Amino acid sequence: MVTLENINIDEIIEHMRAALSEGDWDQATTLLESLRRSDQAEIFSDLPPEQQQEILPLLSPENSADILEEMEDEDVMDIANRMETQRLVEIVDEMEPDEAADLLGDMSSEQAEQVLSQIDESEDIRYLLEHSDETAGGVMTAMDVHIKQNMTVDEAIWHLRHLSPDSEDIYYLFVEDEVGHLVGVVSLRQLVVAKPGTLIRDIMDPDPIFVEVGADQEEAARLMQRYDLLALPVVDADSMLVGMITYDDLLDVLEEEATEDIYRLGGVPKEQPSDVRLSSAMKTRLPWLVLNLITALLSAAVLSIFEGTIAQVAVLAAFFPIVAGVSGSAATQTLTVTVRGLALGDIAPREGWKTLGRELSLGLINGISIGLIVAVIALAWKGTPILGFVVGLSTLLNMICAGIAGVLVPLLMQQLKFDPALASPILVTTTTDTFGYLFYLGLATLMITSLV
Amino acid sequence: MVTLENINIDEIIEHMRAALSEGDWDQATTLLESLRRSDQAEIFSDLPPEQQQEILPLLSPENSADILEEMEDEDVMDIANRMETQRLVEIVDEMEPDEAADLLGDMSSEQAEQVLSQIDESEDIRYLLEHSDETAGGVMTAMDVHIKQNMTVDEAIWHLRHLSPDSEDIYYLFVEDEVGHLVGVVSLRQLVVAKPGTLIRDIMDPDPIFVEVGADQEEAARLMQRYDLLALPVVDADSMLVGMITYDDLLDVLEEEATEDIYRLGGVPKEQPSDVRLSSAMKTRLPWLVLNLITALLSAAVLSIFEGTIAQVAVLAAFFPIVAGVSGSAATQTLTVTVRGLALGDIAPREGWKTLGRELSLGLINGISIGLIVAVIALAWKGTPILGFVVGLSTLLNMICAGIAGVLVPLLMQQLKFDPALASPILVTTTTDTFGYLFYLGLATLMITSLV
Structure with missing residues (x-):
């Protein structure tokens, strides 16, 4: 064996x-x-x-x-x-x-x-x-085999054999006309199984998918992924074949893009190797934290407005992490699903309303469930029914708010040509924090006489 | 043109x-x-x-x-x-x-x-x-071309031509011995450029990379990605060639894995298409929110302990979102870098201490910067130097805490064979929330006489 x-x-x-x-x-x-x-x-x-x-x-x-x-x-x-x-x-x-x-x-x-x-x-x-x-153009490889449409299959194979390019592996051959315009594609397998005298133009696919040299590497990657291509021809503005992007480049681009999304959703605006210099890591992350700090001032201001209420009913503070935190998590869930859906093309921009309706309903359903649990906890823990009502209702309202922000913010960012993964997380959690405190302390202030 | x-x-x-x-x-x-x-x-x-x-x-x-x-x-x-x-x-x-x-x-x-x-x-x-x-075994394709090591190149091409398998594209041919054991690999290009009478065994690579039929699809994907393979042979326990995993399957697996990580980091434990039924979306997300709620009770308990301090100095509440929130963002940054580093193999488990040292230093540096800014804001806004000191110092301490939790939690999860992307986010933010309130209100209580 x-x-x-x-x-x-x-x-x-x-x-x-x-x-x-x-x-x-x-x-x-x-x-x-x-x-x-x-x-x-x-x-x-x-x-x-x-x-x-x-x-x-x-x-x-x-x-x-x-x-x-x-x-x-x-x-x-x-x-x-x-x-x-x-x-x-x-x-x-x-x-x-x-x-x-x-x-x-x-x-x-x-x-x-x-x-x-x-x-x-x-x-x-x-x-x-x-x-x-x-x-x-930046990720492509130059062509070192030139197959013309009027060659026969055995001429093409002879051509391949004599150049014997040991460069990158060849899976497709891109076919040119006399002057070098891209006119077709033929796979190596088609070449192998075709009769020797056949003309390349008779076996080639005359409608190859291609990309222009100045296009974004993401666009090239999306085309290759969508059509399961191993190599994508690159043409210049005159449709002249100038290179190709191969499979290994695609894998690198896809990994880069996924990592970029993961990093941005996690509040790290620029991808860096795990052993980057400390000063460089600081330069990337500190400004983002400062931005976070500035947005946090908004909820700090809301809390400051209600200082009087908090002073009168200090027990209110115990539920801050619940009212703001759980809705923040719900908003992050919605945001994640929306951002990934946009990236994978599962959510078309024109379907935004459908997604909004869906996440709004989910916010309502989950909001009622979480709101009820929270109300019961508040009642059991502090023994005040009104407190339970205030905590539960403000959680419900903030969960709905989370559903709306989690969809609208990334859709809006996309409309404004920003990367939804980059700017949205910070805006969405600021929204749930601020509205959470506003709902909670606003309601508490209205009912202050029953709470004291 | x-x-x-x-x-x-x-x-x-x-x-x-x-x-x-x-x-x-x-x-x-x-x-x-x-x-x-x-x-x-x-x-x-x-x-x-x-x-x-x-x-x-x-x-x-x-x-x-x-x-x-x-x-x-x-x-x-x-x-x-x-x-x-x-x-x-x-x-x-x-x-x-x-x-x-x-x-x-x-x-x-x-x-x-x-x-x-x-x-x-x-x-x-x-x-x-x-x-x-x-x-x-679940993602592989059955082999429909069987190339034996003792065939000549033209026999192999004849074989290909006559089977003319229009199934999935062929880039490599996996070579078998007489009974069907995997013994080598030859690329279609090698076949095309070799002399017709050559034996396959003389041009094949006798040391192909392969995977066992029961191995996780992720392992197969990692091998293909690492070695830039277009097809990976699959063998059974007796080294018999039973199938191959092709390029398009790899792309699907890679996309699945990236999406899974993104979803889990965003608190959505199970990937779902964007048009999944509402009830199914609720079943996935609600339990996670309830778990969030339970962990939030920990910081609620801390806040409850310090109710007396808050009642005496209600102005303290205004800085909750800053002390807990900014450190939470810092912890998420560290967690993101660590989880992605582990997924891509950039951080080896044995290098955990190196990563910890790095993120700890970063927490200290960023903590000093953010702590100083926060202290100045508190001083300028509320005009109380002691408050500035308390806010700044507790932010610094919590930033260090964020660096430690952001590295240790995912490493520990990995050690315990949990997916670090799944369980870590909730644990890390609970840590920064709880310690944030503990540092801040603890310090404030110690200095209560200077604050009132």
Whole structure:
């Protein structure tokens, strides 16, 4: 019986650690090279800079390029900055053009020019460098196989075989006319199963999905995801085929977008690696907390208005966390469902009213349930029926308010072209806090004679 | 100049809407069929049930199968339940085995058996039905091409050409030995560029990454993402090749997992489509709010203890939202970064102490900043230096507390095998609420003589 075993990475890491602690760089390098590329990159990027500097020269430029391609941009920059230009040129020369452009784009333009001037085929990289990181042009790969619509299947295969591009994997071939306009797409499988003499134009799909070079990377990702595409052709304003976005780029974009939403909903406006410098983490998070502080002043002002009521009936304070907090949680639930629904396209902007009606009903139903429980708790705990009534009713009102704010705020943000994940959480909880205190202390003030 | 235009879906929808309102089902169906499959599915699933029922019989079983495959499981079940068995059998017969198994798995076993008994090749579906939805076996596709290691390249291509499997796209071919054990992988590209007489065993990668049939779908997704795989072979306990997980399944799993995390962090314990029934949405959300309510009682109890202090210095209440709220936001920031770091594998469990140290320092720095601002606001607003001191110091202490809770709670949850995204938010905000009131009112009580 055959037994397959996925390589035990932990074991190899342990051996490597031993070799590293003995300063046996050759042994450590050999162990590293025995792993798959993705694992090499992960382990290498976890090493302290001094060890990286010992090992990198022992790896071939090809291998170094592969490892650097898989690493985080920030880590790659640190390594590149510590490297001699000659060595850097050798490595960049072996990198995929899109990855090379990412690296050079992060450098100063003089530094990048110094590297580019020593690379033989620098046009691809230069072309990619013209596009911003977040656009289709910024994530695309240059085309290195050009299939014309008037080739036969065996000409196309001959073409593939002789170029033997070991660059990124090929799943589809994008077909060009004589001048280079995108006119179709043919899958490698179609090529393999077609009769050799068939013309490419006769088997290609003449209506390929594509994206323009300046489009947002999110738009490209959405198209690829929607149509289950492994590669998406990129065209310029004249419909000329200029590159393609591949599957691995899509995965990166999707992960980036999901992380961005999660971070923003959690009040961290900018995604950062978990080992970012403390000062940089502070710069991202502190301003957001200050903004929180400013909005909190609104509910502080409401509380301040009712100072007299609180002084007379201090027992009221005990229920603050309940009236404001539980509705805040309900608002966060509604907000989460709405923001994710908008992101996944499940909630169309024109269906906003439907969502509002739904969440309003839910706020009412959950509000009655929670309001009743809260009223009973207040009555049982403090023995005052009027207090129970005030706590219960204000909770109910605030739950309805939570349902409305949780839907309206993100829809409005979307209308105003803001990211609903970014600005909404802070606004929604401010709303439930402020209205919670307003309902609760307003009602209590009206009934003050029965409460004292 | 060639001009490419992505199909204008909105325009076609408008024409369809017109045809539908006139009851012109043939025209509506023709318009629907002119779209790409993913778009057909989306538009079809948005139609009211009566219109779906008119159009479905006009579509071919192949086309119906394609549309149902792309739709949400719940919607498909609704449609299947309204369909005659004979028609359902025709459609299921045209579905991918993995999609057919998903559909039949949601039905009662008698209903599923009734359909299966009338399908010619039901073994594949029956085999897939044995595995739970969330496992590798549940998302895999059965293999319909079997490539043996002793075939030559042209035999393999002949094999492909003659089976011409139009099922899911093929990017890699998984290679078996004589009995069917997984022994290697070869890409379609390698096959195309290799010399015809070469043996598959000589060009294949003999060390493929694979997953066991019972493994969690998340594990499969992580492997595919880590190694940028388009297809992952699935083996049984005897290393026999039993299926593969493809790219489109991976995208679905990744989206599911991201949505699950977002929902759980937002206090919605179970993901639901945005048009789920109200009763079902209530069942998911209300218990979570009740749990919130119970934890809120803890801070209510703290406030109740200090009722005397509040009665004496009612002005204290104005700063509740600031002392508790801003630290709550800071804790949510820390929690978000930690939970996402754990999910993406950026934070290894053994690196927990590093993360704790980092967030503790951040809590201290941000705490000093926010504490100072708050103290100045309190002084300027209420004109009492001691109040400023109490508000500022308790905010600082609570910010440190937020940093600790934001890291420790999710790490602890992970250790206890709970999902950190699920249980942590509620625990973390309870901590900052409770400690916030404790620090603030405790300090105020100690200094009561200077405050009155």
